[in-house]
Amino acid sequence: MSLMVDNAARAVIAxxxxxxxxxxxxxxxPSQYSTTVPFGxxxxxxxxxxxxxxxxxxxxxxxxxxxxxxxxxxxxxxxLARPWRRSARAGLYNARTVQGDPxxxxxxxx
Numbered sequence: 327m328s329l330m331v332d333n334a335a336r337a338v339i340a341x342x343x344x345x346x347x348x349x350x351x352x353x354x355x356p357s358q359y360s361t362t363v364p365f366g367x368x369x370x371x372x373x374x375x376x377x378x379x380x381x382x383x384x385x386x387x388x389x390x391x392x393x394x395x396x397x398x399x400x401x402x403x404x405x406l407a408r409p410w411r412r413s414a415r416a417g418l419y420n421a422r423t424v425q426g427d428p429x430x431x432x433x434x435x436x
Contacts, residue, residue: 332359333362336363341374344370348370348402350367350368353366359382360382360385365378367387370400375399
């Protein structure tokens with residue numbers, strides 16, 4: 327997920343989404359607005375993993391993700407959420423998918 331907005335409250339909301347849904351967020355805004363909230367990367371636990379300076383100048387944020395880290399933000403996403411997503415994509419819910427219902431089968435109309 328990526329966001330682009332010049333509003334300090336939205337940065338807090340981005341952190342909440344990271345924590346609630348356990349995914350990584352790249353929070354970005356135009357560099358001239360970085361004094362409001364510097365852009366950066368939010369870990370699945372909602373913590374800022376890396377941030378750019380709040381000086382209004384263009385910059386780049388890079389985060390080194392250690393998949394063996396014991397940091398709770400990263401460990402939960404790698405150990406719990408990632409395997410669950412893999413199971414769900416491998417057909418975990420196929421037996422519970424509705425078949426033969428035109429409302430579910432037609433993907434090109436409302």
